[in-house]
Amino acid sequence: MVFFSVVIPLYNKARYIENTIKSVLNQTFTDYEIIIINDESTDESEALVRKLNDERIQIFNQKNQGVSVARNLGIEKSKGKLIAFLDADDYWFSNHLEELAHLYHHFPDCGIYCSRYKIKTSKNHFQTPYYFGVEESFRGVVKDYFASNIPFRITWTSSLAIPKQILETFRGFTPGVTNGQDLELWTKIGIQFPIAITNNITAIYNNDIPESLAKKNINSMNLMDFTPFKSAEQENPSLKKFLDLYRIEYGFKYYIFGYQDKSSFYLKDLDKQNISLKIRFLLNMPPFCLRFLFKSNRLLKKWGINFSVYH
Template identity: 25%
Template sequence: MEPTFSVVIPTYNRAQLLARTVRAFLAQDGVPFEVIVVDDGSTDATPEVLAGFRDPRLRVLRQPNAGLASARNAGLLQARGQYVLFNDDDIVPEAGFLQAHLALHRRYPSAAAVSRTYIPDGVGQEPFVRFWRARAESGVRGRAEGASLGWGGFWFASLSLPLGVAEAFVPFRGYGWEEHELGWRLWRKGVRPRLALKARAAHEDRVSLEVMVAKSRSLGRMAWQFYRLHPHPLVALWTGVHPLARAYKRWAYPWARAERLLQVRDWEAGAGAFAAYRFVLEAAYTQGLLEGKDG
Protein backbone atom coordinates (compact mmCIF):
# COMPACT_ATOMS: atom_id res chain seq x y z
CA MET A 1 0.00 0.00 0.00
CA GLU A 2 1.34 3.41 -0.97
CA PRO A 3 1.67 5.80 1.98
CA THR A 4 -0.74 8.69 2.38
CA PHE A 5 1.97 10.72 4.14
CA SER A 6 5.70 10.89 3.68
CA VAL A 7 7.07 12.35 6.91
CA VAL A 8 10.46 14.01 6.28
CA ILE A 9 12.58 14.55 9.39
CA PRO A 10 15.96 16.26 8.90
CA THR A 11 18.37 15.78 11.80
CA TYR A 12 21.84 16.69 12.92
CA ASN A 13 23.44 15.56 16.20
CA ARG A 14 20.25 15.28 18.28
CA ALA A 15 20.03 11.54 18.75
CA GLN A 16 17.87 11.45 21.88
CA LEU A 17 15.37 14.04 20.68
CA LEU A 18 15.19 12.29 17.33
CA ALA A 19 14.44 8.95 19.01
CA ARG A 20 11.41 10.45 20.80
CA THR A 21 10.10 12.01 17.61
CA VAL A 22 10.51 8.90 15.46
CA ARG A 23 8.95 6.72 18.15
CA ALA A 24 5.93 9.06 18.35
CA PHE A 25 5.43 8.94 14.58
CA LEU A 26 5.70 5.17 14.40
CA ALA A 27 2.95 5.01 17.04
CA GLN A 28 0.51 6.93 14.79
CA ASP A 29 -2.40 4.92 13.43
CA GLY A 30 -5.35 5.23 11.09
CA VAL A 31 -3.30 6.61 8.17
CA PRO A 32 -0.72 4.81 5.97
CA PHE A 33 2.61 6.62 6.18
CA GLU A 34 6.37 6.40 5.82
CA VAL A 35 8.99 8.21 7.87
CA ILE A 36 12.08 9.44 6.02
CA VAL A 37 14.87 10.55 8.35
CA VAL A 38 17.65 12.48 6.66
CA ASP A 39 20.80 12.32 8.77
CA ASP A 40 22.71 15.44 7.75
CA GLY A 41 26.18 14.23 8.69
CA SER A 42 25.62 13.58 12.40
CA THR A 43 28.69 12.69 14.48
CA ASP A 44 26.81 11.59 17.62
CA ALA A 45 24.83 8.39 18.25
CA THR A 46 22.20 9.15 15.59
CA PRO A 47 23.11 6.17 13.32
CA GLU A 48 22.96 3.74 16.26
CA VAL A 49 19.65 5.16 17.49
CA LEU A 50 18.10 4.82 14.04
CA ALA A 51 19.46 1.28 13.63
CA GLY A 52 17.53 0.33 16.77
CA PHE A 53 14.18 0.87 15.05
CA ARG A 54 12.96 -2.25 13.29
CA ASP A 55 10.06 -0.89 11.30
CA PRO A 56 9.64 -1.09 7.51
CA ARG A 57 7.88 2.30 7.53
CA LEU A 58 11.16 3.98 8.52
CA ARG A 59 13.67 4.88 5.82
CA VAL A 60 17.03 6.48 6.62
CA LEU A 61 19.05 8.66 4.25
CA ARG A 62 22.56 9.82 5.12
CA GLN A 63 24.50 12.66 3.57
CA PRO A 64 27.52 14.82 4.42
CA ASN A 65 26.54 17.86 6.46
CA ALA A 66 24.97 20.34 4.05
CA GLY A 67 22.32 22.16 6.09
CA LEU A 68 18.61 22.03 6.77
CA ALA A 69 17.42 22.96 3.29
CA SER A 70 19.57 20.29 1.65
CA ALA A 71 18.35 17.64 4.11
CA ARG A 72 14.70 18.54 3.53
CA ASN A 73 15.21 18.50 -0.23
CA ALA A 74 16.82 15.06 -0.07
CA GLY A 75 13.81 13.72 1.83
CA LEU A 76 11.39 15.40 -0.56
CA LEU A 77 13.03 13.67 -3.54
CA GLN A 78 12.40 10.26 -1.91
CA ALA A 79 8.81 10.96 -0.81
CA ARG A 80 6.16 8.59 -2.20
CA GLY A 81 3.09 9.76 -0.31
CA GLN A 82 0.12 11.78 -1.44
CA TYR A 83 1.26 14.40 1.06
CA VAL A 84 4.69 15.33 2.35
CA LEU A 85 4.96 16.39 5.99
CA PHE A 86 8.10 18.23 7.02
CA ASN A 87 8.75 17.81 10.73
CA ASP A 88 11.82 18.89 12.69
CA ASP A 89 13.52 16.36 14.92
CA ASP A 90 12.49 18.18 18.13
CA ILE A 91 8.74 18.32 17.40
CA VAL A 92 7.02 15.30 18.97
CA PRO A 93 3.51 14.55 17.66
CA GLU A 94 0.61 13.53 19.87
CA ALA A 95 -1.82 10.71 19.10
CA GLY A 96 -4.07 11.43 16.11
CA PHE A 97 -1.55 13.85 14.59
CA LEU A 98 -1.55 12.42 11.05
CA GLN A 99 -5.31 11.88 11.11
CA ALA A 100 -5.77 15.57 11.94
CA HIS A 101 -3.54 16.59 9.03
CA LEU A 102 -5.49 14.35 6.68
CA ALA A 103 -8.82 15.75 7.86
CA LEU A 104 -7.68 19.29 7.12
CA HIS A 105 -6.43 18.32 3.65
CA ARG A 106 -9.75 16.74 2.84
CA ARG A 107 -11.50 19.93 3.91
CA TYR A 108 -9.03 22.21 2.06
CA PRO A 109 -7.51 20.12 -0.77
CA SER A 110 -4.90 22.63 -1.95
CA ALA A 111 -3.85 23.99 1.45
CA ALA A 112 -0.72 23.57 3.52
CA ALA A 113 -1.58 22.22 6.98
CA VAL A 114 0.36 23.84 9.84
CA SER A 115 0.62 21.78 13.04
CA ARG A 116 -0.51 23.16 16.41
CA THR A 117 2.82 23.11 18.22
CA TYR A 118 3.39 24.16 21.80
CA ILE A 119 6.34 24.35 24.20
CA PRO A 120 5.67 21.92 27.06
CA ASP A 121 6.26 22.80 30.69
CA GLY A 122 9.07 20.28 30.88
CA VAL A 123 11.26 22.40 28.61
CA GLY A 124 11.62 24.89 31.45
CA GLN A 125 10.12 27.72 33.46
CA GLU A 126 12.98 30.23 33.32
CA PRO A 127 11.94 33.80 32.44
CA PHE A 128 13.13 33.61 28.83
CA VAL A 129 11.52 30.21 28.25
CA ARG A 130 8.20 31.58 29.53
CA PHE A 131 8.57 34.59 27.23
CA TRP A 132 9.38 32.37 24.25
CA ARG A 133 6.48 30.06 25.03
CA ALA A 134 4.05 33.00 25.02
CA ARG A 135 5.57 34.45 21.86
CA ALA A 136 5.60 31.16 19.98
CA GLU A 137 1.95 30.42 20.76
CA SER A 138 0.60 33.95 20.23
CA GLY A 139 0.24 33.44 16.48
CA VAL A 140 -2.37 30.70 16.84
CA ARG A 141 -4.02 31.57 20.15
CA GLY A 142 -7.78 31.87 19.70
CA ARG A 143 -7.75 30.68 16.07
CA ALA A 144 -10.16 28.02 14.87
CA GLU A 145 -9.49 24.76 13.04
CA GLY A 146 -8.61 25.55 9.42
CA ALA A 147 -7.94 29.25 10.06
CA SER A 148 -5.89 30.90 7.32
CA LEU A 149 -2.51 32.04 8.65
CA GLY A 150 -1.52 34.51 5.93
CA TRP A 151 1.58 34.57 3.79
CA GLY A 152 3.84 34.44 6.83
CA GLY A 153 2.19 31.31 8.19
CA PHE A 154 4.28 28.69 6.40
CA TRP A 155 6.09 27.07 9.31
CA PHE A 156 7.91 24.10 7.84
CA ALA A 157 9.14 22.96 11.23
CA SER A 158 5.89 20.95 11.16
CA LEU A 159 3.78 21.38 8.04
CA SER A 160 2.23 19.15 5.39
CA LEU A 161 1.15 19.85 1.83
CA PRO A 162 0.21 17.88 -1.27
CA LEU A 163 3.30 16.33 -2.79
CA GLY A 164 2.29 17.64 -6.21
CA VAL A 165 2.64 21.30 -5.15
CA ALA A 166 5.75 20.90 -2.97
CA GLU A 167 8.90 22.65 -4.17
CA ALA A 168 12.54 22.50 -3.15
CA PHE A 169 13.98 24.81 -0.49
CA VAL A 170 16.63 27.34 -1.48
CA PRO A 171 19.67 27.01 0.84
CA PHE A 172 20.47 30.25 2.65
CA ARG A 173 23.98 31.23 3.76
CA GLY A 174 22.87 31.40 7.41
CA TYR A 175 19.92 30.84 9.71
CA GLY A 176 16.65 32.42 8.66
CA TRP A 177 13.95 32.92 6.00
CA GLU A 178 14.39 29.62 4.12
CA GLU A 179 10.90 28.51 5.14
CA HIS A 180 9.32 31.88 4.42
CA GLU A 181 11.00 32.10 1.02
CA LEU A 182 9.42 28.81 -0.04
CA GLY A 183 6.17 29.93 1.58
CA TRP A 184 6.21 33.09 -0.51
CA ARG A 185 6.54 31.03 -3.69
CA LEU A 186 3.72 28.70 -2.62
CA TRP A 187 1.47 31.62 -1.64
CA ARG A 188 1.89 33.17 -5.08
CA LYS A 189 0.84 29.81 -6.59
CA GLY A 190 -2.38 29.89 -4.55
CA VAL A 191 -1.34 27.56 -1.71
CA ARG A 192 -2.66 28.86 1.63
CA PRO A 193 -1.34 27.79 5.06
CA ARG A 194 -4.13 26.73 7.41
CA LEU A 195 -3.99 25.78 11.07
CA ALA A 196 -4.46 22.08 11.83
CA LEU A 197 -5.56 22.81 15.40
CA LYS A 198 -6.05 19.15 16.27
CA ALA A 199 -2.60 18.15 14.99
CA ARG A 200 -0.84 18.85 18.28
CA ALA A 201 2.88 18.38 18.80
CA ALA A 202 5.29 19.30 21.60
CA HIS A 203 8.20 21.48 20.52
CA GLU A 204 11.01 20.18 22.72
CA ASP A 205 13.55 22.84 21.81
CA ARG A 206 15.41 24.20 24.86
CA VAL A 207 15.80 27.85 23.91
CA SER A 208 18.01 30.48 25.53
CA LEU A 209 18.32 34.21 25.09
CA GLU A 210 21.87 33.90 23.79
CA VAL A 211 20.88 31.42 21.09
CA MET A 212 17.87 33.47 19.99
CA VAL A 213 19.91 36.68 19.84
CA ALA A 214 22.34 34.95 17.47
CA LYS A 215 19.47 33.58 15.39
CA SER A 216 17.72 36.96 15.26
CA ARG A 217 20.90 38.63 14.07
CA SER A 218 21.32 35.98 11.38
CA LEU A 219 17.67 36.46 10.36
CA GLY A 220 18.39 40.13 9.78
CA ARG A 221 21.36 39.34 7.58
CA MET A 222 19.48 36.67 5.62
CA ALA A 223 16.57 39.06 4.99
CA TRP A 224 18.68 40.50 2.20
CA GLN A 225 19.07 37.11 0.50
CA PHE A 226 15.30 36.69 0.65
CA TYR A 227 14.74 40.14 -0.84
CA ARG A 228 17.31 39.64 -3.60
CA LEU A 229 15.52 36.43 -4.59
CA HIS A 230 12.17 38.25 -4.52
CA PRO A 231 12.59 42.04 -4.93
CA HIS A 232 8.94 42.75 -4.23
CA PRO A 233 7.73 45.76 -2.18
CA LEU A 234 5.82 43.49 0.20
CA VAL A 235 8.94 41.42 0.84
CA ALA A 236 10.91 44.62 1.48
CA LEU A 237 8.39 45.77 4.07
CA TRP A 238 7.92 42.31 5.57
CA THR A 239 11.63 41.72 6.13
CA GLY A 240 12.48 45.31 7.03
CA VAL A 241 15.01 45.85 4.23
CA HIS A 242 12.95 48.80 2.95
CA PRO A 243 14.90 52.03 3.65
CA LEU A 244 12.10 53.55 5.74
CA ALA A 245 11.73 50.36 7.78
CA ARG A 246 15.47 50.22 8.38
CA ALA A 247 15.59 53.86 9.44
CA TYR A 248 12.78 53.28 11.93
CA LYS A 249 14.35 50.12 13.32
CA ARG A 250 17.75 51.79 13.70
CA TRP A 251 16.10 54.56 15.74
CA ALA A 252 13.73 52.35 17.78
CA TYR A 253 16.09 49.44 18.53
CA PRO A 254 19.65 50.73 19.03
CA TRP A 255 22.12 47.87 19.42
CA ALA A 256 24.12 49.75 22.07
CA ARG A 257 21.16 49.61 24.46
CA ALA A 258 20.68 45.90 23.74
CA GLU A 259 24.33 45.25 24.56
CA ARG A 260 23.91 46.97 27.92
CA LEU A 261 20.87 44.83 28.69
CA LEU A 262 22.78 41.68 27.77
CA GLN A 263 25.72 42.59 29.99
CA VAL A 264 23.74 43.17 33.19
CA ARG A 265 20.65 40.98 33.27
CA ASP A 266 19.13 41.71 36.67
CA TRP A 267 16.06 43.02 34.80
CA GLU A 268 15.05 39.44 33.90
CA ALA A 269 13.44 38.96 37.31
CA GLY A 270 11.33 42.11 36.98
CA ALA A 271 7.86 42.83 35.64
CA GLY A 272 9.24 44.35 32.43
CA ALA A 273 11.29 41.34 31.40
CA PHE A 274 9.10 40.36 28.46
CA ALA A 275 9.29 43.89 26.98
CA ALA A 276 13.06 43.86 27.42
CA TYR A 277 13.35 40.48 25.69
CA ARG A 278 11.32 41.80 22.75
CA PHE A 279 13.58 44.85 22.52
CA VAL A 280 16.79 42.81 22.59
CA LEU A 281 15.61 40.44 19.86
CA GLU A 282 14.38 43.30 17.67
CA ALA A 283 17.70 45.08 18.17
CA ALA A 284 19.60 41.92 17.20
CA TYR A 285 17.49 41.57 14.06
CA THR A 286 18.06 45.23 13.20
CA GLN A 287 21.80 44.84 13.70
CA GLY A 288 21.72 41.91 11.28
CA LEU A 289 19.81 44.01 8.75
CA LEU A 290 22.45 46.72 8.90
CA GLU A 291 25.28 44.20 8.64
CA GLY A 292 23.71 42.32 5.73
CA LYS A 293 22.98 45.25 3.43
CA ASP A 294 26.33 45.09 1.66
CA GLY A 295 26.94 41.41 2.27
Protein backbone atom coordinates in the same frame (compact mmCIF):
# COMPACT_ATOMS: atom_id res chain seq x y z
CA MET B 1 1.88 5.54 -2.79
CA VAL B 2 1.57 6.42 0.90
CA PHE B 3 -0.45 9.45 2.00
CA PHE B 4 2.28 11.15 4.10
CA SER B 5 6.03 11.13 3.80
CA VAL B 6 7.54 12.31 7.08
CA VAL B 7 10.91 13.92 6.37
CA ILE B 8 13.32 14.24 9.31
CA PRO B 9 16.77 15.81 8.82
CA LEU B 10 19.19 14.40 11.39
CA TYR B 11 22.42 15.88 12.68
CA ASN B 12 23.75 15.02 16.15
CA LYS B 13 20.41 14.72 17.93
CA ALA B 14 21.04 11.52 19.87
CA ARG B 15 19.42 13.03 22.95
CA TYR B 16 16.10 13.61 21.18
CA ILE B 17 15.73 11.46 18.06
CA GLU B 18 14.21 8.35 19.67
CA ASN B 19 11.45 10.32 21.35
CA THR B 20 10.80 12.25 18.14
CA ILE B 21 10.47 9.14 15.96
CA LYS B 22 8.36 7.33 18.55
CA SER B 23 5.92 10.25 18.42
CA VAL B 24 5.52 9.47 14.70
CA LEU B 25 5.18 5.73 15.23
CA ASN B 26 2.38 6.43 17.73
CA GLN B 27 0.22 8.30 15.20
CA THR B 28 -3.45 7.33 14.91
CA PHE B 29 -3.21 7.92 11.14
CA THR B 30 -0.94 5.14 9.89
CA ASP B 31 -0.60 5.63 6.12
CA TYR B 32 2.89 7.13 6.12
CA GLU B 33 6.58 6.51 5.63
CA ILE B 34 9.44 8.03 7.63
CA ILE B 35 12.47 9.30 5.74
CA ILE B 36 15.53 10.10 7.85
CA ILE B 37 18.29 12.10 6.16
CA ASN B 38 21.43 11.66 8.24
CA ASP B 39 23.55 14.76 7.59
CA GLU B 40 26.82 13.04 8.60
CA SER B 41 26.08 12.90 12.33
CA THR B 42 29.11 12.28 14.53
CA ASP B 43 27.22 11.03 17.57
CA GLU B 44 25.08 7.88 17.95
CA SER B 45 21.98 9.37 16.28
CA GLU B 46 21.97 6.97 13.32
CA ALA B 47 22.52 3.89 15.51
CA LEU B 48 19.58 4.89 17.71
CA VAL B 49 17.31 5.21 14.67
CA ARG B 50 18.34 1.78 13.35
CA LYS B 51 17.58 0.20 16.74
CA LEU B 52 13.93 1.14 16.31
CA ASN B 53 13.76 -1.41 13.47
CA ASP B 54 10.44 -0.36 11.91
CA GLU B 55 9.81 -1.11 8.24
CA ARG B 56 8.33 2.35 7.71
CA ILE B 57 11.67 3.98 8.53
CA GLN B 58 14.16 4.63 5.73
CA ILE B 59 17.59 6.11 6.40
CA PHE B 60 19.65 7.93 3.79
CA ASN B 61 23.14 9.28 4.47
CA GLN B 62 24.67 12.38 2.94
CA LYS B 63 27.83 14.40 3.47
CA ASN B 64 27.24 17.27 5.86
CA GLN B 65 25.52 19.93 3.74
CA GLY B 66 22.94 21.42 6.09
CA VAL B 67 19.23 21.17 6.68
CA SER B 68 18.09 22.60 3.32
CA VAL B 69 19.92 19.97 1.30
CA ALA B 70 18.82 17.25 3.75
CA ARG B 71 15.15 18.18 3.41
CA ASN B 72 15.45 18.41 -0.37
CA LEU B 73 16.89 14.89 -0.47
CA GLY B 74 14.02 13.72 1.72
CA ILE B 75 11.52 15.24 -0.71
CA GLU B 76 13.30 13.55 -3.62
CA LYS B 77 13.20 10.13 -1.93
CA SER B 78 9.60 10.48 -0.76
CA LYS B 79 6.62 8.60 -2.22
CA GLY B 80 3.85 10.41 -0.33
CA LYS B 81 1.13 12.71 -1.61
CA LEU B 82 1.84 15.11 1.26
CA ILE B 83 5.22 15.86 2.82
CA ALA B 84 5.16 16.43 6.59
CA PHE B 85 8.36 17.88 8.02
CA LEU B 86 9.63 17.13 11.50
CA ASP B 87 12.85 18.33 13.09
CA ALA B 88 14.80 15.69 15.00
CA ASP B 89 14.24 17.35 18.37
CA ASP B 90 10.53 18.18 18.08
CA TYR B 91 7.47 16.12 18.99
CA TRP B 92 4.01 15.24 17.66
CA PHE B 93 0.93 14.28 19.63
CA SER B 94 -0.73 11.10 18.36
CA ASN B 95 -3.44 12.95 16.38
CA HIS B 96 -1.08 15.18 14.37
CA LEU B 97 -1.19 13.43 10.99
CA GLU B 98 -4.88 12.64 11.38
CA GLU B 99 -5.68 16.34 11.88
CA LEU B 100 -3.64 17.32 8.82
CA ALA B 101 -5.25 14.59 6.69
CA HIS B 102 -8.74 15.84 7.62
CA LEU B 103 -7.68 19.41 6.85
CA TYR B 104 -6.41 18.36 3.42
CA HIS B 105 -9.64 16.53 2.56
CA HIS B 106 -11.81 19.46 3.65
CA PHE B 107 -9.68 22.13 1.91
CA PRO B 108 -7.94 20.33 -0.98
CA ASP B 109 -6.69 23.36 -2.91
CA CYS B 110 -4.31 24.83 -0.33
CA GLY B 111 -0.55 25.13 -0.55
CA ILE B 112 0.22 24.44 3.11
CA TYR B 113 -1.73 22.62 5.84
CA CYS B 114 -0.85 23.75 9.37
CA SER B 115 -1.55 22.39 12.79
CA ARG B 116 -1.31 24.48 15.93
CA TYR B 117 1.59 23.92 18.30
CA LYS B 118 3.15 24.77 21.65
CA ILE B 119 6.67 26.13 22.18
CA LYS B 120 8.78 24.57 24.92
CA THR B 121 10.83 27.51 26.21
CA SER B 122 12.34 25.70 29.20
CA LYS B 123 12.02 22.40 31.03
CA ASN B 124 8.74 23.31 32.73
CA HIS B 125 7.40 26.17 30.62
CA PHE B 126 5.43 26.24 27.38
CA GLN B 127 4.17 29.10 25.25
CA THR B 128 1.03 28.89 23.12
CA PRO B 129 1.28 30.91 19.88
CA TYR B 130 -1.56 33.12 18.71
CA TYR B 131 -2.20 34.78 15.36
CA PHE B 132 -3.60 38.15 14.44
CA GLY B 133 -7.23 37.90 13.37
CA VAL B 134 -7.42 34.10 13.82
CA GLU B 135 -9.54 32.85 16.72
CA GLU B 136 -8.43 29.85 18.78
CA SER B 137 -11.48 27.94 17.57
CA PHE B 138 -10.99 28.77 13.88
CA ARG B 139 -10.36 25.91 11.47
CA GLY B 140 -10.07 26.51 7.73
CA VAL B 141 -8.42 28.76 5.18
CA VAL B 142 -6.71 31.80 6.70
CA LYS B 143 -8.21 34.96 5.22
CA ASP B 144 -4.96 36.99 5.13
CA TYR B 145 -2.04 34.66 5.76
CA PHE B 146 0.70 37.27 5.96
CA ALA B 147 -1.29 39.60 8.22
CA SER B 148 -2.18 36.69 10.52
CA ASN B 149 1.35 35.25 10.53
CA ILE B 150 2.09 37.79 13.28
CA PRO B 151 3.08 37.80 16.12
CA PHE B 152 3.77 34.04 15.80
CA ARG B 153 4.33 32.00 12.68
CA ILE B 154 1.35 29.97 11.47
CA THR B 155 3.73 27.98 9.29
CA TRP B 156 6.17 26.39 11.71
CA THR B 157 8.13 23.65 9.97
CA SER B 158 7.39 20.73 12.30
CA SER B 159 3.65 21.36 12.36
CA LEU B 160 2.78 21.50 8.67
CA ALA B 161 2.37 19.38 5.54
CA ILE B 162 2.63 20.37 1.88
CA PRO B 163 1.63 18.54 -1.31
CA LYS B 164 4.76 17.07 -2.87
CA GLN B 165 3.82 18.51 -6.25
CA ILE B 166 3.93 22.04 -4.84
CA LEU B 167 7.33 21.47 -3.22
CA GLU B 168 8.68 20.22 -6.52
CA THR B 169 7.23 23.24 -8.35
CA PHE B 170 9.14 25.58 -6.03
CA ARG B 171 12.26 23.35 -6.15
CA GLY B 172 12.34 22.89 -2.40
CA PHE B 173 14.60 24.76 -0.01
CA THR B 174 17.47 27.01 -1.08
CA PRO B 175 20.77 25.16 -0.47
CA GLY B 176 23.30 27.09 1.57
CA VAL B 177 20.78 29.15 3.53
CA THR B 178 21.24 28.27 7.21
CA ASN B 179 18.65 30.61 8.74
CA GLY B 180 15.31 31.53 7.19
CA GLN B 181 15.29 28.77 4.56
CA ASP B 182 11.86 27.62 5.74
CA LEU B 183 10.54 31.18 6.00
CA GLU B 184 11.67 31.80 2.43
CA LEU B 185 9.89 28.75 1.01
CA TRP B 186 6.68 29.21 3.01
CA THR B 187 6.54 32.83 1.81
CA LYS B 188 6.90 31.77 -1.83
CA ILE B 189 4.04 29.29 -1.41
CA GLY B 190 1.90 31.72 0.62
CA ILE B 191 2.03 34.31 -2.16
CA GLN B 192 0.50 31.90 -4.67
CA PHE B 193 -1.66 29.51 -2.60
CA PRO B 194 -4.14 29.71 0.30
CA ILE B 195 -3.01 28.41 3.70
CA ALA B 196 -5.20 26.26 5.97
CA ILE B 197 -4.95 25.77 9.73
CA THR B 198 -6.45 23.36 12.28
CA ASN B 199 -7.95 24.40 15.61
CA ASN B 200 -6.10 21.76 17.65
CA ILE B 201 -2.59 21.78 19.11
CA THR B 202 -0.82 18.63 17.92
CA ALA B 203 2.91 19.39 18.13
CA ILE B 204 5.65 20.74 20.41
CA TYR B 205 8.45 22.97 19.18
CA ASN B 206 11.46 22.29 21.39
CA ASN B 207 13.09 25.70 21.79
CA ASP B 208 14.89 24.65 24.97
CA ILE B 209 18.06 23.51 23.20
CA PRO B 210 21.33 25.41 23.81
CA GLU B 211 22.97 24.39 20.50
CA SER B 212 20.02 25.14 18.22
CA LEU B 213 20.49 27.21 15.06
CA ALA B 214 18.21 29.93 16.40
CA LYS B 215 20.69 30.64 19.20
CA LYS B 216 23.88 30.87 17.15
CA ASN B 217 25.64 34.15 16.44
CA ILE B 218 23.93 35.72 13.45
CA ASN B 219 27.25 36.48 11.73
CA SER B 220 27.90 32.75 11.38
CA MET B 221 24.67 32.26 9.39
CA ASN B 222 23.73 32.54 5.73
CA LEU B 223 20.40 34.37 5.74
CA MET B 224 17.50 34.24 3.29
CA ASP B 225 17.41 36.68 0.38
CA PHE B 226 14.52 39.16 0.38
CA THR B 227 15.15 40.34 -3.20
CA PRO B 228 12.76 37.88 -4.95
CA PHE B 229 9.84 39.26 -2.91
CA LYS B 230 10.23 42.96 -3.67
CA SER B 231 7.76 42.99 -6.54
CA ALA B 232 5.10 41.07 -4.58
CA GLU B 233 5.63 43.32 -1.54
CA GLN B 234 4.69 46.38 -3.58
CA GLU B 235 1.29 44.82 -4.30
CA ASN B 236 0.66 43.27 -0.88
CA PRO B 237 1.04 45.50 2.22
CA SER B 238 0.53 42.51 4.53
CA LEU B 239 3.46 40.72 2.92
CA LYS B 240 5.60 43.85 3.18
CA LYS B 241 4.83 44.26 6.89
CA PHE B 242 5.48 40.57 7.53
CA LEU B 243 8.87 40.54 5.79
CA ASP B 244 9.85 43.85 7.37
CA LEU B 245 9.61 42.14 10.76
CA TYR B 246 12.36 39.77 9.64
CA ARG B 247 14.42 42.57 8.14
CA ILE B 248 14.14 44.18 11.57
CA GLU B 249 15.09 40.92 13.28
CA TYR B 250 18.19 40.44 11.14
CA GLY B 251 19.19 44.11 11.22
CA PHE B 252 18.60 44.35 14.97
CA LYS B 253 20.71 41.29 15.76
CA TYR B 254 23.53 42.51 13.55
CA TYR B 255 23.34 45.86 15.37
CA ILE B 256 23.47 44.16 18.78
CA PHE B 257 26.68 42.33 17.91
CA GLY B 258 28.33 45.34 16.28
CA TYR B 259 28.00 44.56 12.57
CA GLN B 260 26.84 48.01 11.50
CA ASP B 261 27.14 47.57 7.73
CA LYS B 262 25.10 44.38 7.72
CA SER B 263 22.55 45.93 10.03
CA SER B 264 22.08 48.86 7.68
CA PHE B 265 21.74 46.49 4.71
CA TYR B 266 18.55 44.99 6.17
CA LEU B 267 17.13 48.10 7.77
CA LYS B 268 17.45 50.34 4.71
CA ASP B 269 14.53 48.68 2.89
CA LEU B 270 12.03 49.03 5.73
CA ASP B 271 8.77 50.87 5.32
CA LYS B 272 8.97 53.50 8.08
CA GLN B 273 5.44 52.77 9.27
CA ASN B 274 6.51 49.20 10.02
CA ILE B 275 9.16 50.32 12.52
CA SER B 276 7.61 50.47 15.98
CA LEU B 277 8.54 53.03 18.63
CA LYS B 278 10.04 50.17 20.63
CA ILE B 279 12.42 49.31 17.80
CA ARG B 280 13.33 52.95 17.20
CA PHE B 281 14.14 53.33 20.90
CA LEU B 282 16.26 50.16 21.03
CA LEU B 283 18.24 51.07 17.91
CA ASN B 284 19.28 54.27 19.64
CA MET B 285 20.78 52.35 22.55
CA PRO B 286 24.48 51.38 22.62
CA PRO B 287 25.04 47.80 21.37
CA PHE B 288 26.64 46.71 24.66
CA CYS B 289 23.40 47.58 26.51
CA LEU B 290 21.40 45.58 24.01
CA ARG B 291 23.69 42.59 24.38
CA PHE B 292 22.94 42.65 28.12
CA LEU B 293 19.19 42.77 27.43
CA PHE B 294 19.56 39.96 24.87
CA LYS B 295 21.26 37.69 27.43
CA SER B 296 18.74 38.65 30.11
CA ASN B 297 15.89 37.69 27.79
CA ARG B 298 17.31 34.19 27.43
CA LEU B 299 17.38 33.83 31.21
CA LEU B 300 13.80 35.10 31.52
CA LYS B 301 12.62 32.43 29.07
CA LYS B 302 13.88 29.74 31.42
CA TRP B 303 11.34 31.08 33.91
CA GLY B 304 8.55 31.15 31.37
CA ILE B 305 8.74 34.91 30.76
CA ASN B 306 8.95 35.85 27.11
CA PHE B 307 9.82 39.37 25.98
CA SER B 308 10.16 40.22 22.33
CA VAL B 309 10.75 43.41 20.42
CA TYR B 310 8.49 42.04 17.68
CA HIS B 311 5.23 41.61 19.64
